[in-house]
Amino acid sequence: MDGALVLAVAQLWSRYWIARCLMETGLLACMFYVLSGPSFEHMRPAFAEKPLHDYRMAVHEAAKDVMFAFDSGPVQVMTLRIERMRRQYIDDKLRLELPR
Numbered sequence: 805m806d807g808a809l810v811l812a813v814a815q816l817w818s819r820y821w822i823a824r825c826l827m828e829t830g831l832l833a834c835m836f837y838v839l840s841g842p843s844f845e846h847m848r849p850a851f852a853e854k855p856l857h858d859y860r861m862a863v864h865e866a867a868k869d870v871m872f873a874f875d876s877g878p879v880q881v882m883t884l885r886i887e888r889m890r891r892q893y894i895d896d897k898l899r900l901e902l903p904r
Contacts, residue, residue: 836856837859837860837863840857840859840860
């Protein structure tokens with residue numbers, strides 16, 4: 805009986821690996837967001853302070869972008885995406901052309 809249960813769990817584990825990976829990634833993202841909060845400042849090591857702070861700011865910025873996209877119409881959203889892609893292209897081009 806135990807061998808059949810182990811086999812069934814192994815088959816389910818391997819069959820739904822994409823969903824499992826997405827859930828694990830989501831859980832890690834939530835964990836990092838919670839650990840970057842002000843209530844865990846005294847527990848964080850010094851080397852993790854800046855990356856976690858930057859991650860928290862990026863999550864807040866993404867949330868603002870999503871809320872803005874929901875508030876505006878589809879034409880406005882497409883215009884903003886095109887503008888963002890144009891700015892990214894210009895930034896990448898300038899970065900490549902700068903002398904080192």
